[in-house]
Amino acid sequence: MSNYLSNKSFKDFEDIPHMDIFQRAKSHAEYLDFLKSSGYMNYRLLVTSGCGPEVTLAADGPIKKGQYVSFVCNDYLGFTQHPEIKRAAMAGIEKYGTGAGASPLIGGYLDYHQELEDKLSDFFKRPRGSSIAYTTGYTSNSASLQCLLKKDDIAIVDMAVHASVYEGIQGTTIKRFLHNNLDALERILTNVKDKYRTKMVIVDGVYSQDGDIAPLKDILTLTHQHGGILLVDDAHGIGVIGDTGRGALEYFEVMDQVDIITGTFSKTFSNVGGYVIADPVLISYLQFQSRQYAFSAAATPAIAGVSRAIDLLDEEPHWQKKLWENIAYYRKGLKDLGLDIGTSASAIIPVKIGDVQKNCEAGKLLLECGIYTNPIMYPAVSLKDSRIRMSLMATHTQEHLDKALNAFDYVNKKLNIAKSME
Ligand SMILES: Cc1ncc(COP(=O)(O)O)c(C=O)c1O
Numbered sequence: 001m002s003n004y005l006s007n008k009s010f011k012d013f014e015d016i017p018h019m020d021i022f023q024r025a026k027s028h029a030e031y032l033d034f035l036k037s038s039g040y041m042n043y044r045l046l047v048t049s050g051c052g053p054e055v056t057l058a059a060d061g062p063i064k065k066g067q068y069v070s071f072v073c074n075d076y077l078g079f080t081q082h083p084e085i086k087r088a089a090m091a092g093i094e095k096y097g098t099g100a101g102a103s104p105l106i107g108g109y110l111d112y113h114q115e116l117e118d119k120l121s122d123f124f125k126r127p128r129g130s131s132i133a134y135t136t137g138y139t140s141n142s143a144s145l146q147c148l149l150k151k152d153d154i155a156i157v158d159m160a161v162h163a164s165v166y167e168g169i170q171g172t173t174i175k176r177f178l179h180n181n182l183d184a185l186e187r188i189l190t191n192v193k194d195k196y197r198t199k200m201v202i203v204d205g206v207y208s209q210d211g212d213i214a215p216l217k218d219i220l221t222l223t224h225q226h227g228g229i230l231l232v233d234d235a236h237g238i239g240v241i242g243d244t245g246r247g248a249l250e251y252f253e254v255m256d257q258v259d260i261i262t263g264t265f266s267k268t269f270s271n272v273g274g275y276v277i278a279d280p281v282l283i284s285y286l287q288f289q290s291r292q293y294a295f296s297a298a299a300t301p302a303i304a305g306v307s308r309a310i311d312l313l314d315e316e317p318h319w320q321k322k323l324w325e326n327i328a329y330y331r332k333g334l335k336d337l338g339l340d341i342g343t344s345a346s347a348i349i350p351v352k353i354g355d356v357q358k359n360c361e362a363g364k365l366l367l368e369c370g371i372y373t374n375p376i377m378y379p380a381v382s383l384k385d386s387r388i389r390m391s392l393m394a395t396h397t398q399e400h401l402d403k404a405l406n407a408f409d410y411v412n413k414k415l416n417i418a419k420s421m422e
Contacts, residue, residue, distance in 0.1 A: 042363045053070060055070040077268055096301035118131075130280055137273070146169075180215060206348065327347055330404075
């Protein structure tokens with residue numbers, strides 16, 4: 001059984017030579033059955049309550065129906081349940097109905113979209129016209145990159161960027177550099193000098209698996225020195241880092257210098273959708289040339305909740321303060337247990353376990369203790385870097401955090417996960 005776990009991953013089923021789609025899907029279903037029967041199926045669990053620091057899970061195999069302390073929501077400030085944001089989303093639906101009815105170019109560009117884009121431009125201290133709202137954070141990267149970078153261009157990406165970036169750069173030249181490694185980046189930039197039309201360096205502000213931060217100031221300097229432009233996806237930085245929650249760019253004081261910023265509404269902004277911030281002439285190009293924007297329906301009026309969330313970030317800074325109190329408390333608790341939280345410096349905290357089997361066991365035991373986390377394994381992280389990934393929220397209480405720390409203590413005693421990192 002453990003052999004199956006170390007020999008197979010979800011990646012193995014993307015394509016299988018000589019198997020038609022039904023054979024491939026059947027083989028995939030067998031893998032899912034294996035995960036389920038081992039109690040390792042922590043994916044796609046049915047939640048019957050809203051997103052929050054506690055959720056209700058439905059019964060499924062070994063999983064008991066009931067309340068769990070949850071570390072799986074990227075709703076860092078707890079805004080999905082903020083009464084004013086809910087009211088704004090409902091008011092949007094009351095006024096405009098439930099859908100936009102068309103793509104933005106052919107009738108689906110309503111004034112609530114424009115209001116949101118204006119708020120985004122203001123939030124990032126850019127002139128009006130500097131932002132475009134997509135219907136997912138994923139397409140903010142994939143669609144805009146697919147539109148901007150062609151075969152005579154080059155994307156120079158940190159190897160830990162999100163899947164949506166990789167999807168967006170399929171049609172261009174790609175060079176990957178070691179995670180957060182400035183020397184590796186500089187080597188590539190030097191090698192590609194004068195070779196491509198557009199050289200775009202692409203990094204995250206805060207990385208989604210390790211929760212660490214990119215050295216943006218140095219990356220920006222290197223990129224510009226070598227004639228490149230910089231795109232930063234700050235999906236996990238907004239609301240969390242920077243004095244006023246404006247993310248990694250604020251933290252490094254480069255708000256006005258990064259060429260392209262992308263982000264999402266699905267985390268701190270507590271909705272669904274995403275955005276690109278750039279020079280207005282690029283934004284206008286995306287509006288007409290980015291296929292997933294031009295040929296797909298615009299965001300629903302519930303997106304009015306995002307406009308309110310943007311305001312609340314400035315109006316109610318205590319949420320960010322409380323989030324950091326929680327982060328400090330939880331980090332210390334995990335470290336005191338001897339657990340390895342890697343280079344995390346944000347609300348994303350991994351407990352690095354390494355071995356995939358132990359990691360799956362840890363996820364299972366945590367669930368048995370009433371703690372819902374994400375066991376992450378290959379291909380989301382490299383083969384020997386499995387970990388339990390958690391997102392902290394401002395609305396976690398000390399009781400929640402203590403319950404999770406007690407559970408980790410129990411898991412560590414059973415599996416020796418602290419020692420396994422030595
Ligand atoms: C770094 C990063 N960028 C983009 C996305 C995609 O955002 P969304 O889930 O809102 O589509 C994610 C999602 O988890 C992410 O972690």
